[in-house]
Amino acid sequence: MIDINIEELCAWARESGDIALRLFNRARAQRKADNSPVTEADVAIERFLVERITARYPDHGIIGEEQTRCDITKEYVWALDPIDGTASFVAGLPVWGISIGLLHRGIPYAGLFYMPLTDDCYWTIGGRAFLGNQPMCVDARSEQEWDSEDWLAIPSDAHRRLEIDFIGKTRSLGSVAAALCYVARGSALGAVLTYATIWDLAGGMAILSAAGGVGITLAGQLLDPTTLIDGQALREPLLFGAPGVVDSLRCRIQARH
Amino acid sequence: MIDINIEELCAWARESGDIALRLFNRARAQRKADNSPVTEADVAIERFLVERITARYPDHGIIGEEQTRCDITKEYVWALDPIDGTASFVAGLPVWGISIGLLHRGIPYAGLFYMPLTDDCYWTIGGRAFLGNQPMCVDARSEQEWDSEDWLAIPSDAHRRLEIDFIGKTRSLGSVAAALCYVARGSALGAVLTYATIWDLAGGMAILSAAGGVGITLAGQLLDPTTLIDGQALREPLLFGAPGVVDSLRCRIQARH
Numbered sequence: 001m002i003d004i005n006i007e008e009l010c011a012w013a014r015e016s017g018d019i020a021l022r023l024f025n026r027a028r029a030q031r032k033a034d035n036s037p038v039t040e041a042d043v044a045i046e047r048f049l050v051e052r053i054t055a056r057y058p059d060h061g062i063i064g065e066e067q068t069r070c071d072i073t074k075e076y077v078w079a080l081d082p083i084d085g086t087a088s089f090v091a092g093l094p095v096w097g098i099s100i101g102l103l104h105r106g107i108p109y110a111g112l113f114y115m116p117l118t119d120d121c122y123w124t125i126g127g128r129a130f131l132g133n134q135p136m137c138v139d140a141r142s143e144q145e146w147d148s149e150d151w152l153a154i155p156s157d158a159h160r161r162l163e164i165d166f167i168g169k170t171r172s173l174g175s176v177a178a179a180l181c182y183v184a185r186g187s188a189l190g191a192v193l194t195y196a197t198i199w200d201l202a203g204g205m206a207i208l209s210a211a212g213g214v215g216i217t218l219a220g221q222l223l224d225p226t227t228l229i230d231g232q233a234l235r236e237p238l239l240f241g242a243p244g245v246v247d248s249l250r251c252r253i254q255a256r257h
Numbered sequence: 258m259i260d261i262n263i264e265e266l267c268a269w270a271r272e273s274g275d276i277a278l279r280l281f282n283r284a285r286a287q288r289k290a291d292n293s294p295v296t297e298a299d300v301a302i303e304r305f306l307v308e309r310i311t312a313r314y315p316d317h318g319i320i321g322e323e324q325t326r327c328d329i330t331k332e333y334v335w336a337l338d339p340i341d342g343t344a345s346f347v348a349g350l351p352v353w354g355i356s357i358g359l360l361h362r363g364i365p366y367a368g369l370f371y372m373p374l375t376d377d378c379y380w381t382i383g384g385r386a387f388l389g390n391q392p393m394c395v396d397a398r399s400e401q402e403w404d405s406e407d408w409l410a411i412p413s414d415a416h417r418r419l420e421i422d423f424i425g426k427t428r429s430l431g432s433v434a435a436a437l438c439y440v441a442r443g444s445a446l447g448a449v450l451t452y453a454t455i456w457d458l459a460g461g462m463a464i465l466s467a468a469g470g471v472g473i474t475l476a477g478q479l480l481d482p483t484t485l486i487d488g489q490a491l492r493e494p495l496l497f498g499a500p501g502v503v504d505s506l507r508c509r510i511q512a513r514h
Contacts, residue, residue: 002379011327024375025375025377035404035405035406036406037406087406087408088425090410091443091444091445092375092377092439092442093352093428093430094351094352094372095350095351095352095373095441102293106506115351117374117375118281118282118349118351118374120282120349145378146508147292148292149288149292149293149294149344151344151348151413154416155456156408156426156427156428156429157426158416158427159352159419159421160423160426161415164416166416166417169344169413169414169429169431170414170416170429171350171413171428171430171431172427172428173332173350173428174425174426182348182349182350185349187348187349187430188348190412200273224408233275
């Protein structure tokens with residue numbers, strides 16, 4: 001496997017965060033074809049990261065939420081979400097961040113998610129997963145031990161799309177990468193995601209895997225991220241958490257029709 | 258009406274925020290009788306605010322989430338939630354803040370909500386409502402103008418307790434005062450709350466009212482905050498937003514049985 005300089009990656013994420021913070025609470029969104037928002041900050045950060053990655057890793061491909069598609073058939077492809085949680089960013093909510101993933105043959109291998117407002121940096125380079133310099137581990141308690149203070153990250157369309165039978169709390173954070181990282185650190189028990197794409201999954205999935213978590217479809221299949229390299233959103237709900245946790249959640253969550 | 262020094266109140270809130278930030282990401286929670294968490298930060302901030310308020314407004318009463326009950330039959334009573342969103346604070350989530358409300362004969366009159374991580378200070382002293390020095394106003398668009406990017410703040414037990422027929426997004430923020438303030442600034446279209454108490458409602462309700470919003474029960478009655486001075490949680494779901502918005506939402510949200 002290749003050598004990734006994590007300090008350099010962190011520095012790029014922090015510089016990206018500074019770009020975003022200068023526009024936070026003043027951001028004006030435009031709507032993309034799918035009606036989702038994009039801001040000046042998303043575009044500026046993607047441009048910045050593409051420049052840095054291209055200079056440092058010239059043999060790698062890059063795919064980004066804001067249109068970047070460079071050599072996505074390469075062995076190593078970076079998947080970037082310059083602001084994961086753009087709608088939250090525009091709404092003045094604090095849960096958003098810079099998501100950087102590195103795919104090896106389509107599989108999330110290294111990842112970094114940086115939340116500027118809390119200064120939390122989640123990362124892995126293929127070994128363990130860390131929050132800053134603290135190793136992280138998913139919450140693997142069995143269903144019998146769950147209680148009313150445990151929480152799941154759920155998507156913002158859950159009220160329309162899902163029936164959730166869960167003893168604890170549910171929170172919609174507005175950021176896929178944040179949802180995966182809160183699971184990775186053992187804060188959330190699990191995450192349910194809809195309409196996930198490779199750029200919002202790649203960084204968080206690498207981190208979650210390194211913390212002991214997995215992703216499955218609601219039908220119970222292991223998530224195959226190699227199918228997402230075309231940039232399409234996966235309509236099927238996905239579950240993330242410790243292996244035993246996602247198995248238990250699968251029996252408690254149903255799609256509505 | 259009495260004179261409230263808003264600069265002084267802001268300074269107290271910021272000092273409270275500093276206490277909380279020193280413990281953020283290191284907070285250990287204990288469980289209260291209702292299984293909800295309390296931390297060293299909640300207790301320290303309530304003590305700090307009670308000291309300041311008692312010294313400055315000796316004729317007023319105070320009620321606080323962490324046990325304070327002083328002269329709650331007075332004409333003016335302060336209602337304090339030292340950390341509104343304690344569970345989020347403990348989970349490492351960024352949506353929490355210091356909520357300070359002033360009731361006049363049981364009605365929220367002045368209020369301040371300060372979110373340390375965004376440095377957002379929402380406030381009113383009975384006239385208009387402000388975020389920092391910017392006046393705020395609720396979103397009063399009619400139902401025909403709502404779209405998929407509009408959002409509602411909902412409670413963390415909505416998956417069990419509510420049926421929500423809403424075209425846009427739903428987010429559970431984990432803080433009652435934050436939910437009310439995001440409605441007051443016109444970011445969220447409305448908020449649905451369950452198990453609200455006077456200390457988590459007082460500050461946010463004063464702010465929301467000053468921004469043009471109202472609170473009603475799911476049955477359609479205007480919320481009467483004077484009934485909450487005993488500190489009990491109101492089990493009935495409440496709706497907050499512009500008058501026309503809450504009327505429309507009431508037809509789209511139902512309690513589950």
